[in-house]
Amino acid sequence: MRDDDRDDPFEELFEEIERMMNEMMGPNAGGNFRVEHPAGASESSRDVHVDIQETESEIRVIADVPGVERDAIELQCDGKTLSLNAAGPEREYNEQVSLPGRVDEHSASATYNNGVLEVAFDRVDGSTSIDV
Numbered sequence: 001m002r003d004d005d006r007d008d009p010f011e012e013l014f015e016e017i018e019r020m021m022n023e024m025m026g027p028n029a030g031g032n033f034r035v036e037h038p039a040g041a042s043e044s045s046r047d048v049h050v051d052i053q054e055t056e057s058e059i060r061v062i063a064d065v066p067g068v069e070r071d072a073i074e075l076q077c078d079g080k081t082l083s084l085n086a087a088g089p090e091r092e093y094n095e096q097v098s099l100p101g102r103v104d105e106h107s108a109s110a111t112y113n114n115g116v117l118e119v120a121f122d123r124v125d126g127s128t129s130i131d132v
Contacts, residue, residue, distance in 0.1 A: 048084075048095055059103050059121050066115030067091040073112060075119060077105040082119060 053060040061082055065073065068088035076083040079102050084095040103121035110119045 048093055050095065050097055052097070052100060054100060057123055059099055059101060059123060061097055061099070061117075061119045061121075063095070063097075063117045063119075064115060065091075065093050065112075065117050068093070070112045073117065075108070075110060077103065077108060077121070079103055079105050079124065084117070 049064040051062045053062065063084060065084070065086055067090055068086040072088060073084070073086040075085075077099075080099055082095075082097040082099060084093055084097065086093045099121070102124040104124050105121065107122035108119060110117065112118075
């Protein structure tokens with residue numbers, strides 16, 4: 001019997017942990033956001049970890065995108081969705097991150113350090129006063 005023919009003793013444990021985390025976190029954990037993978041995205045682009053942090057005045061997106069140079073990262077935002085495209089010698093990232101609130105895309109500031117991309121936006125007040 002070859003080593004790779006045996007069952008991984010931790011596989012069932014990891015699957016159970018993943019199931020429980022998905023059950024606990026639900027589809028919109030941490031806020032109303034989701035990461036959409038474009039149709040036809042390669043498997044290597046499907047494992048980006050994205051975290052969104054919110055305050056009253058700011059929305060911050062933190063994404064793990066190792067293996068690319070800073071100059072190879074392209075970001076676009078329309079106020080509701082952040083688009084991330086980046087490519088390195090072994091990895092390609094194409095992500096659409098739905099933001100949990102409207103942001104001022106012109107206020108964006110981004111840093112990239114040790115494979116971690118951080119993008120901060122100022123929130124936009126969602127309501128407008130109407131004088132009668």
